[in-house]
Amino acid sequence: PQYSELMRTGRAQAELLLGPEAPRLRGTLCVTGHHLLLSPGPQDLWLLLLRNVDSIEKRVAGESGTITLRCKDLRVLQLDIEGVEATLDIARSIEALSSLESVITSFPFFYRPKGLRLGDAWHFHPPESYYKRVARETKAWRLSEVNENFSLCPSYPRAVIVPRAVDDKALALSARFRQGGRFPVLSYHHARSGTVLLRSSQPLTGPQKRRCAEDEELLRAVLAGARPGAQGFVVDTRSAQAAKQARMAGGGTEAKAAYPGWKRLHRPLERGRPLQESFVRLVEACGDLEQSTDHWLSRLEGCSWLAHVKEALSTACLTAQGMEREGACILVHGAEGTDSTLLVTSLAQLILDPLSRTMVGFQELVEREWIQAGHPFQLRCAHSAFSHARPKHEAPTFLLFLDCVWQLGRQFPLSLEFGEALLLALFEHAYASPFGTFLCNSEKERCLCEVRSQTHSLWSRLNQPKEQRKLRNPLYVLNPLALWPSVEPQSLQLWQGLFLRWTRPPEPPEVAWEKVWQIV
């Protein structure tokens, strides 16, 4: 209903340019509440989700105008429109409609695709189903519903896995001692070594070096429930300096004396604005077809994106190494525990756990360790690399995760059941999607918006047989071992399939993969 006010014009004649070498499409252009439509012929329809538009640029000359749309999936489109008024109206409509903030009026709440039933495939109840697996492996952990109404921690799901020895009352007190209430919970149980991976936010020690007996008890219980004699390590994703500084603002890190058996390692990972800027600069460099190789190399260096990939992967390796080879329990946190923390815990699982490398297992990992674990997708993915707005909360942490997974896939091409296409799909849908999966910032918000009952799940689409063929890795064979990637700069590659997706070399690798499929 309210869209009509934002729409300035119904339709116009336009010509669309999809890329430097793509043929032009001519037809009637039309802006609807959620889409930009172009129909070049009676049967054809080209369609763009307005939410996908990251930035819009308009130019008028004489009797016509040009609109350049830069999309969140990194595509750049050019529309040549007849009529100056029409151009301006369409530009204004797109601008207004692409930046709507209300969740419940967003497209997923209206999208009703054929062949999918509402409510299907919201079958993921990750903490619960993951707990079933943990319970088979160890008795030291329990599923707690202490966060049933999101009162302890607004960014956690209803159910979390905690040490059996710790009761809900103690959890409540530990939650008060952690930023945003994110007390230490189980992320992954490594059955082979009898150790666990935990995640949380920073403890609120503050300048007075406060302590919390229940929080200390919780971590003590973790060690008691693990392999006898297990040590604990806190992997802090900030530098020692930054962790110290955080004390001044009420945060901090675990004091050695308060947590016997636990030691601290600092592994600074880039986050927030610097990470977003790194992404923006990389995409900028990837859009320049005229630059010299020297300039390209210097921009690749300057943006530091691959340095971030390396840091993320090596921290995950360190964590996985600690568990598998040292038999230690590991708690990962930075400040809020919703970004680089999740990056490390999810990557460490991919390295260690063969199940998380399957099609289903990886979807569960993303659902459990990112979506349910409270990565604020709506804030982080509000804008992609083209927005001119100053980044507020945007950061491509999830993209960095996908890039690291892609690197693993390059180095172990037979060990991931899914191919690059799944990673690309997740990137696209995280930024703009007709599905509800990546909406909102937490389970709490998704409950309030009734996302589960009012939108379709991306997973149900991806798990349709005809999609599956595109997403699977034809060469997959279960690899029961841990994957230790090389993180040397010579071994890391730019993810061309994503960053250069729209400016590819003449014979795309897809053709080759088609051949691989035939052979297999």
Add this chain to the structure above:
Amino acid sequence: MEHIRTTKVEQVKALDRFSTSNKSLTGTLYLTATHLLFIDSHQKETWILHHHIASVEKLALTTSGCPLVIQCKNFRIVHFIVPRERDCHDIYNSLLQLSKQAKYEDLYAFSYNPKQNDAERLQGWQLIDLAEEYERMGVPNSHWQLSDANREYKICETYPRELYVPQVASKPIIVGSSKFRSKGRFPVLSYYHQETQAAICRCSQPLSGFSARCLEDEHLLQAISKANPVNRYMYVMDTRPKLNAMANRAAGKGYENEDNYSNIRFQFVGIENIHVMRSSLQKLLEVNGTKGLSVNDFYSGMESSGWLRHVKAVMDAAIFLAKAIMVENASVLVHCSDGWDRTSQVCSLGSLLLDSYYRTIKGFMVLIEKDWISFGHKFSERCGHLDGDPKEISPVFIQFLECVWHLTEQFPQAFEFNEAFLLQIHEHIHSCQFGNFLGNCQKEREELKLKEKTYSLWPFLLDDRKKYLNPLYSSKAQRFTVLEPSTVSFSFKFWRNMYHQFDRTLHPRQSVFNIIMNMNEQNKQLEKEIKDLESRKNKQTDGVPTKELLHSIHPESPSLKTSLCFKEQTLLPVNDALRTIEGSNSADNRYSDYAEAFSKSEPAVVSLEYGVARMTC
């Protein structure tokens, strides 16, 4: 052997080049007449051919022994620690002698004996026949003829005996032109493009100085342009940067003056000379050899070395050449200074873009024989086969291989061969194990009697054909399918498998290539069996398959897929470039280096370099 004083040293440590915690393997070092051999405690053998050694360095004595660093031409770097300085000194001196031979006759090829008789050896040398190749191209014909002018190497010592020139070019014209060209390298045919009737010709720079002219040379160029019935205009590509070409004028050399030649279009393409290329690669290798290299240092090092810029320049030139022929139907004459480095690069790469035959295994051998070996690329000087002027060494041929590799990356289905084939050829331009790349020109090779005393590499590569096949190759492509590579900056990448061939830890642990290759083989096998069965079925009078027939199907395939994946497999044909197909290996201990991070009592700062944690408490 007179140079060998110590043949065996025990308790030698081999350090991992990239480990920051100085992990090492202990073993025994053997010195033979041809190889340096290291056998570690796991019985893994590392063979290093003396001819592959580019430099040996003895570092200052340490508490654990005397370090010996050996850099090889195939980019292997080994770092040994020999317990006793005396042994180290002996080995060092021996290697210095053995790696730099003064005479061709002392090279490995003259003693290498693969147990073949003379007939087999001769047959091997006849495998690649250039006369056949010119016939395949479609010459001689009404416009091009075989000239006998150089039959006794009288006109040009560095050219082959058999040369193709325009039909109308008479001997006096050829002789006259050759006197006007550096080293007598007058314009001759390199490749004839049958479809367009345009030709790629090659020569050296004219001795034009500031104003000299040569009518015969002008005639010869005109004859080349007239040999093309479609387009009378021809391009003259000077592959040098304009500044270099101008500097040559002062020395009485230079480039063609457009006013003196009718119907030519002159073009500089700006590929740098051998000295620039040598130091560029040197810089690249220095950066990549750094321990604990950061991502940013890696990219800034790549940039400042300029290596990829040079690779792009060669590629650009080849594309220009291919376009002139395909789009404008024009013949092209290519030269640089002497016409044996950049000219070979551009002519061969251009032909490869134009003619899909050169993208097959056999065709690629032919291409190397034609544009590199027969036209006198100075392999022995450029590769430093003998102890000689280090300023003559330059990675010109490697650069050509790298351009081809870039093309295989961009066109995964266009090449019959794979990366291992390129790496193996590179291995052998330095190995001096076969005669093909010894010497600097055909005349020299004949004088060395290489065909009688050594073996040709090509039949050996063909015997191992399976290893070098690209499973994705689509052979249906027409002969004249032109490759149009992208040259935007991001198409140029670091060739890790070349420059870090022997640094196992840097490579993917699983090889897609092997798996696909094996599956492909398996499919073919199964298809063949199906055909066999069908034909047998048809032969049977009653048409009902018997029990025995059904049992003859080999039930191998289902288990194949899994069994392949966790076995050790060789990706590269080089004996020790093994890459294991697995997630982690107990022998591969790079990640236990992380252990240090956990072992210290109170870690203050942990810095992680190269996937290895180090403590700085």
